[in-house]
Amino acid sequence: MSHLVAPSVLSANFANLQQDIEMINASKADWFHVDIMDGVFVPNISFGFPVLKVIQQLAKKPLDVHLMIVDPDRYAQAFKDAGANTLTFHLEACTHLHRSVQNIKNLGMKAGVAINPHTPVHLLEDIIADIDLVCVMSVNPGFGGQKFIENTYTKIKSLKEMILRRGSKALIEIDGGVDLQNYKKLVSSGADVLVAGNTVFSSSDPKQTILDLKQI
Numbered sequence: 001m002s003h004l005v006a007p008s009v010l011s012a013n014f015a016n017l018q019q020d021i022e023m024i025n026a027s028k029a030d031w032f033h034v035d036i037m038d039g040v041f042v043p044n045i046s047f048g049f050p051v052l053k054v055i056q057q058l059a060k061k062p063l064d065v066h067l068m069i070v071d072p073d074r075y076a077q078a079f080k081d082a083g084a085n086t087l088t089f090h091l092e093a094c095t096h097l098h099r100s101v102q103n104i105k106n107l108g109m110k111a112g113v114a115i116n117p118h119t120p121v122h123l124l125e126d127i128i129a130d131i132d133l134v135c136v137m138s139v140n141p142g143f144g145g146q147k148f149i150e151n152t153y154t155k156i157k158s159l160k161e162m163i164l165r166r167g168s169k170a171l172i173e174i175d176g177g178v179d180l181q182n183y184k185k186l187v188s189s190g191a192d193v194l195v196a197g198n199t200v201f202s203s204s205d206p207k208q209t210i211l212d213l214k215q216i
Helices: 014-026 049-058 072-081 097-106 152-165 183-189 206-214
Strands: 004-007 032-037 063-068 086-090 110-115 133-137 171-175 193-196
Touching: 004 032, 004 206, 014 049, 014 206, 032 049, 049 063, 049 072, 063 072, 063 110, 072 086, 072 097, 086 097, 086 133, 097 110, 133 152, 152 171, 152 183, 183 193, 193 206
Parallel strands: 004 193, 032 063, 063 086, 086 110, 110 133, 133 171, 171 193
Antiparallel strands: none
């Protein structure tokens, strides 16, 4: 499988959101990446269900919803109803990891687990065979435009080895600081999905930038 590109809607122009969604629809992007922040788990607030439902109505590609919130179990059904295809919650925000994963799967979504930059990958050992995606945060979560954390490459390689060893089908997604300078090294290290926000939406030609991120 060639790697996937998922533009992060958090970096889109909310004064003209429809235009940016239609741009992604017409591009070579594979998914929409949608960050939900509550101002508690991370020091920022993004948007909630009304905006997500608008994205769902306009999007022609799967919605990859990343929850940076406390108590994610409480809202799983609501995010399913709002159009999430993949629902990812943070290991650091979850007490009963297996139960949360099964709840998401029972609702008909793919289940993802995200880990912060300081969280070691070995903590996923007992869940890796049960999940569809691992979102490796390559910046501290909460804000776009941060500097990429170089240790991410080592984490990707360790995670890929674990996935192969445990016979997991989980994809490795990289979220934060992905750009045209580091994306090839990320893919060669084992990344399957690249989340790109500022790199896409600050570009003078976002569709071309998405296409560039697909090239190896």
